[in-house]
Amino acid sequence: MKTKIVLACCLLLCVLRADAQGSDTAEANAQGADTESTHAGYVPVVSGSMGYVYNVNGSIPTLEPQINPVLLIPFGSHVLFESRTDFTGIFEHRNGTSGDYTGKVYKTVEFVQLDWLASTHVVPVAGRYLLPFGLYAERLDPLWIANLQDIPLDFSIGTQTTGAGVGPQLRGVAVETPDLNLQYTAYYSVHNNVTQLQSSRTAGSDVSVYFNSARVELGTSYQRFLDSSRINNVNRQVDNEAVYLTWQPIPSTLDVKAEFDHSYTGRGYWIEGYSMLSSVPVATNFFRRMQLVGRDEQFVPLHGGGNGLPGIEEKRVEGGFNYYIRDDWRLISSYGRQFNSGRNFNLWNLGFTYRFVWPLGREKKSQ
Amino acid sequence: MSIPMNKSLLALCAALFSLFLWIAATVPSVGAQQPDQKPKQPPTQDQRGERVFDNNCARCHRPPMTIPPQATGTVIMHMRVRARLSSQEEKDLLYYLAP
Numbered sequence: 482m483k484t485k486i487v488l489a490c491c492l493l494l495c496v497l498r499a500d501a502q503g504s505d506t507a508e509a510n511a512q513g514a515d516t517e518s519t520h521a522g523y524v525p526v527v528s529g530s531m532g533y534v535y536n537v538n539g540s541i542p543t544l545e546p547q548i549n550p551v552l553l554i555p556f557g558s559h560v561l562f563e564s565r566t567d568f569t570g571i572f573e574h575r576n577g578t579s580g581d582y583t584g585k586v587y588k589t590v591e592f593v594q595l596d597w598l599a600s601t602h603v604v605p606v607a608g609r610y611l612l613p614f615g616l617y618a619e620r621l622d623p624l625w626i627a628n629l630q631d632i633p634l635d636f637s638i639g640t641q642t643t644g645a646g647v648g649p650q651l652r653g654v655a656v657e658t659p660d661l662n663l664q665y666t667a668y669y670s671v672h673n674n675v676t677q678l679q680s681s682r683t684a685g686s687d688v689s690v691y692f693n694s695a696r697v698e699l700g701t702s703y704q705r706f707l708d709s710s711r712i713n714n715v716n717r718q719v720d721n722e723a724v725y726l727t728w729q730p731i732p733s734t735l736d737v738k739a740e741f742d743h744s745y746t747g748r749g750y751w752i753e754g755y756s757m758l759s760s761v762p763v764a765t766n767f768f769r770r771m772q773l774v775g776r777d778e779q780f781v782p783l784h785g786g787g788n789g790l791p792g793i794e795e796k797r798v799e800g801g802f803n804y805y806i807r808d809d810w811r812l813i814s815s816y817g818r819q820f821n822s823g824r825n826f827n828l829w830n831l832g833f834t835y836r837f838v839w840p841l842g843r844e845k846k847s848q
Numbered sequence: 849m850s851i852p853m854n855k856s857l858l859a860l861c862a863a864l865f866s867l868f869l870w871i872a873a874t875v876p877s878v879g880a881q882q883p884d885q886k887p888k889q890p891p892t893q894d895q896r897g898e899r900v901f902d903n904n905c906a907r908c909h910r911p912p913m914t915i916p917p918q919a920t921g922t923v924i925m926h927m928r929v930r931a932r933l934s935s936q937e938e939k940d941l942l943y944y945l946a947p
Contacts, residue, residue: 520920520946528923553922561925598925601934619930626909654934662903664932693903732902733910809914840918 523555525841529565530625534813534832544572544582545832547624549591564593590677592645601657606650609678613652613666613687614639614702615723615740625836628755628772629799629815631828634780635749637789638742639685639704639721646670647680655688662691672708682707685721698727710745710788719745719788734759747790749780772803774815796820799828809836897944900937907931920946 531548547569554562572584594608611619618640621627648670656663665688672682684707689700702723709716725740739752753776761768779796786792801815810833817828891899901911905927915923920942928938 520917520942522918523921523925524918526919526922528919528926551926553926555922555925558921558925561922561929563926563929596925596929598928598935601936604929604932606929620908652929652932654932657934662934666932691903691907693899696903698907727907729902729906732906736906805910807914808910808912836912838912838915838919838923840916840922 523558525555526553526838527551527841528553528836528838530623530834530836532624532813532832532834534630534830536630537827537829539826540578541573542578544570544584546570549624559598561596561598562594563596565591567591588677593678594650600653602653602655603651604653606652607648609645609647609680610650610668612640612644612646612670612683612685612704613650613668614685614704614721615687615742616700616725616727616738617740618644621738625809625811625834628753628774628803629776629801629817630813630830630832631797631799631815631817633740633749633751633776634778634791634795634797635742635747635751638744638747638749639702639723641683641706641710641789642681642708643679645680646683647673647678660693662693664689664691689725696729696732698725700725717745733757744783744788744790746784746788747780747782747786749778751776751778770805772805773800774803775800776817791821793821793823797828801830811835893940893943894947897940897942900933900941901944904931904933904937905941915945917946 527550529548529550532546534545534547536543536545547567549565549567551563551565556562567589568586569589570584570586572582574580575583590609592608592610594606594610597605599605611622613619615638617633617636622632624630646668648668650666650668652666653664654662655665665686667686668684670680670683673680683704685702685704687700687702689698691698702721702725704721706719706721708718710719721742721744723740723742726738728737729735730737734757735755737752737754739750741750742748753774755772755774757769758771758773759765759769761771776797776799778798779794780791781794782790782792797817797819799815799817801813803814804812806812812833813830815828815830819826819828905911908931924938924942924945927933927941928935933941
């Protein structure tokens with residue numbers, strides 16, 4: 482019932498704002514005359530990221546080469562086909578901490594979707610999409626974006642069971658004023674067992690408001706997991722909720738993000754921040770490319786945990802330095818300490834990431 | 849090791865959340881418009897594009913300034929969906945990244 486109400490509210494907002502779109506655009510045009518961009522139109526593009534991470538979890542070292550190509554095929558300026566596939570190798574010592582490295586490469590189709598950029602207020606999406614829950618899954622997960630390579634402890638809340646949904650989705654800007662933007666996403670996912678396209682039956686929404694002058698975003702996600710989950714020998718339909726905040730007092734230089742997640746099987750929070758060290762008065766050319774990152778997080782299981790979440794209380798503190806050789810090449814390093822009731826252990830990450838954008842096809846100006 | 853997460857921790861989270869809001873509301877951000885005696889000029893499309901980048905793209909990632917011009921239109925279509933940009937923001941951002 483809650484889900485239906487949330488979906489109905491989102492649709493109502495779309496309808497109410499639809500008639501205002503024309504006037505918004507006219508107002509924006511009145512602020513300054515638009516000039517035609519010199520971009521070369523809409524050509525197919527392969528983008529994405531690749532990287533290599535040496536990870537130590539406890540005393541177990543793992544080699545993780547990764548590549549996540551994104552295929553973008555536009556049909557004119559209003560329809561876009563997009564797909565991302567993740568290839569991640571997991572290689573560990575044959576005997577845990579000694580012997581040669583052995584392992585395999587895992588392939589995952591993360592999303593395959595068709596987007597119709599119908600208007601500012603309504604962008605229908607169909608296909609397999611990333612579940613828009615909280616900040617991390619849809620926005621911060623790509624290899625070249627993530628400031629720390631370890632995903633948050635409560636990442637599985639709202640991303641069960643594969644991190645993706647299959648079905649329809651609506652998203653867009655519900656309200657746009659000079660002071661704030663209200664953005665929304667609403668979706669319904671079917672249960673799907675097709676290889677590489679598996680998903681669970683879920684419905685949910687994400688709404689966030691961004692205050693332009695303060696550079697603060699407040700958001701909330703809600704998801705009803707409609708496939709029954711077997712928890713403590715009882716079939717349950719689980720509700721997942723998240724609230725999150727982002728703040729960029731100095732864009733691309735100082736950034737703070739925080740999220741609190743809650744589910745039937747656990748709750749947790751994380752707070753992450755980064756600062757570019759551009760204000761260090763010595764070796765400025767070096768330090769302006771250096772990023773200091775930190776994250777604090779905690780997870781507490783409820784009703785025994787499980788469903789992809791830890792079964793015991795966990796706390797983790799992580800910090801690191803990333804160095805941007807260029808805006809697309811980055812060296813990464815981090816150290817963390819994880820605490821739980823069983824044992825405490827260290828987390829290390831060393832490696833690099835590279836973001837690529839390769840246009841395919843010939844330049845062609847679109848009208 | 850016991851790691852309690854009870855009502856007091858939730859209250860602390862709520863207090864931190866409120867603190868962020870209060871700071872954000874009272875401290876002017878770098879680049880935010882200051883009181884000015886001169887009459888305001890409407891922002892150019894390039895300035896609007898930069899503002900779109902700072903207010904949307906920079907929430908998640910740093911500026912990718914090495915996008916080939918041929919790919920910019922398609923990449924920004926992708927980002928319009930991902931970042932839930934308006935059509936006007938898409939145009940301004942396109943002009944900013946591929947003037």
